[in-house]
Amino acid sequence: MKTTTITVIATSALELTKVQVETISTAVKKKYDVSSVTIEKVVNPALIGGIKLTINSVEFDGTVQGKLAKIRSQLLNQL
C-alpha cells in the first residue's frame, strides 16, 4: 500500500536554505514513492556541522558529531 505522506525530521547545526529543503523533498519523494513530504526542521548547534535526516525511525547521520562518534567507536574497537 502506498503511503501518501511521509514526515522527515531534518536536524542541522544551522538554518537550512530553501534550496536545501527542496533537494531533500524531491529526493525523498522519488526514493520513497510518496506524493508529499513534510519536513520538520530542527536546529541543534551541538551537532557542530552537517545534517541528519530521520525518516520513519530510520536515521541518516551526516553530522560532524555523528562522524566523530563513528570514528571514535571504530578506533576504540580496533584497539
Next chain:
Amino acid sequence: MDIQLTQILFQIINFSVVVGAVGFLLFKPVLKIFDERAKRIAEGEKAATKAQTAYAEIEKNRKLTEASLKKERSEIVKAAQAEALERKEAIIADAKVKAKALTTELQAQWETEKIALFKKSQTDMAEAVLSISEKVIASTLDKKNAQKLIDTELKEIIKAL
C-alpha cells in the same frame, strides 16, 4: 724288778701292736682322704682356670660386639647424613625450580601489563586526537563553510537513501 720289766716289755709290744694295727687300718683310708682332698683341690683349680678362660672369651666377644656396634652406629649416622644431604639438595633444587617458575610467571605478567599499558596509552592518544579535532572543527566552521558542508552531506545522504 723282773715283773716290772716284763710289764714294760708287754706294754711296749702292746703299744707297738696297737700302733701297727691302727696305722695299718687307718693308713690307707687317711691316705685316701688326703688323695681325695688333693683331687678335689685339683678339680677346683681346673674349674677356676676354665672359668677364667671362659670369662676371658666372653670379654673378648664383648669387645668384638662393641666394636661392631660402634661400626654399625657410625654407618647409620653416615647413611643418615648422606640422606639429609640428598634431601637438602632436592629441596634446594625444588626451590630453584619454583623460583624459576615464579620469575617466568612474573615476566609473563610484566609482558601482559606492558601490552595493557601500551593499549591504554594508545586509547588515551586516540581520545585526545578526537576531542582536538572536535574543537578545531567547531571553531573553524564559519557560516559559508557550514552551508557547503550541509550541501555535501546532503548529497551523500541522498545517495545512501
Next chain:
Amino acid sequence: MKKQQTPPAFTHSLANLVNKIDTTVHSEAVGTVMSFGDGVVKVKGLDDVQSGELIDLGKEQFGLALNLEKDSTGIVVLGDAGHLSAGTTVKRTGRILSIGAADSILGRVVDALGQAVDGKEEIHVDKYMLMEKKAPGIMPRKSVSVPMQTGIKAIDAMIPIGRGQRELIIGDRSTGKTAVALGTILNQADQDVICVYVCIGQKASSLAQTIQVLEDRGAMSYTTIVAATASSTAAEQFLAPYAGQSIAEYFLEKGKDVLIIFDDLTKHAQAYREISLLLRRPSGREAYPGDVFYLHSRLLERACRLNDENGGGSVTALPIIETQANDVSAYIPTNVISITDGQIYLEADLFNSGMKPAINVGLSVSRVGSAAQRKAMKQVAGTMKLDLAQFRELQAFAQFSSDLDDKTKAILDRGEHVNAILKQGWDAPLKMEEQVIVIYAAVKGYLDGVAIENMQKWESEYVTFMYSSYPQILESIAKEQKIIESTEEELQSAIKAFNDTHPDLVPVVEE
C-alpha cells in the same frame, strides 16, 4: 632498548587504524526513549528490530530487545544506563545477543556479557557464540555411556552420572549443594573435562571463596566462572546461564567433554520473574510468567552428548535448585525435576545428624544409572543400594523394639557400617579405584568390627596402605576397569592383612 621500539610502532599503527576508518553515511534504525525505569526502557520507533537483539543505548551501554509490541519496544538494560532520559536516541546494532569465547577463557572469571571481571586483561575473542541457540536435534545425539566421576562415593556408586546427562542437585539451604558441585569440579583434574561454573545471584563473598579454593587446588586451569552475583541486574542474572552454556558449546564444538554447573536456577527463575513483571507480561502460578518452564527446558536441553560425526563431545549439566522446607512439589522444583535425568536429593536432617554429604539415597535417582558406571563399580555397588534400603526399613523398627533377632541385628549392623562408609569430606574426592576397594571392604563385611567413629580413619589409612603395599591391585582395577578374579583374591588377603595389623581400629574379637 624496548622503549625505543615502542614509539614508532605506536604512531604507525594508530595512523594505520585511522586510515582504515569508514565515515560514509549509512542508514541506521533508531528509536526514541519514551520511558525508562527499573531497568526497562520503552522505545518508540526501532522498526525491524529483532527479538533478542542488542540495542546500542549510547555511551557503550547495551540493552536487550525483549518485548516487541506494535507501537513500542521493551528493552532490558544490560548494565547501568544512567545517561538515558526521555527523548534520547537509541540504535539497533543488528547483532543477536552473543558472547565471545576463546581457549584463553579457561581460568578466567567473566560476567554475563563475556567481559572479564577478574582484573586481568580482556579476553581475545576467537568466536562469537549465540546465547539463544536451538538445542541439537535427535539424530546428532548419542546415548550416555561414559561416566562423569564426581569423586563422591555415594553418588558414583548408587546415583551414577554420565557425560551428557543432566542431574539436578536439590535441597534446602545449607545442605551442601554447592559443595557437591565443587567437589565434582575438583575431581575433574585428570579426567580431561572442562568445567564451567555459573554463579547466579550468589553472594560475591561466597564466590570469592570458591575461586580461592579452586585456585589453591589448581582447578582454575580447566574452569571458567560466569559471575552474575546478587548485586548485578536481573537481566544479567537472567542471561548468565545462557552465557555459560554458550561457552560450554564453544568447547563442545571442538569435541571436548564439558561439565556445567548452574548455581542456582531458583534465583535464575526469580530474576526472570522480575524482568517479566517489569515488562508487564502476564503472570501465572507464584507470579512466575507463563514461559518459566521453557526458560529452563531450552537451557537444559542444550546439555547433550554428540555422536562421532558431530565431534563426539558432551555437555553434562548439574543444575542446583534450592527448596523451601524440603518442598519438592513447589512450582520451579517440579519443573526442573521433570526436565533433568534424575536428581540428587540433599536433606537438612541428614546434614544435621552428621551424614555429610547429606544425600538421601532412597529419594535420589539417576535415570541413566549403571549404563554410566564402570564394571568394577557395578560389581561392588550392585547390592549396596539394596542393603541400604533394607537398613532404612528396619531402622524404624530398631527405634521401637530393643529385642531383635540375630538376623535383623546383622542387617542393621551391616547397614550402619555401609552408611558410615559413605561419609566423605567435600574436598576429598576419591578416584574410581579407591572407591571400588573401599566399598568392596564395606559390602563384604570386613568393616563390621570397626567402630562407627573410626570409619573415616580406617578408610584413609586403608587407602594409604593399599597404595604403599599393594599398588598393583589399584593399577589392575584402573586398567581393566573391573575386578578380575586374581585381583579379587589379592584384595581379600590385603584387607585381612590390613585389619590384622591395625588392632586399634579393628579390635580383635575374643572367641
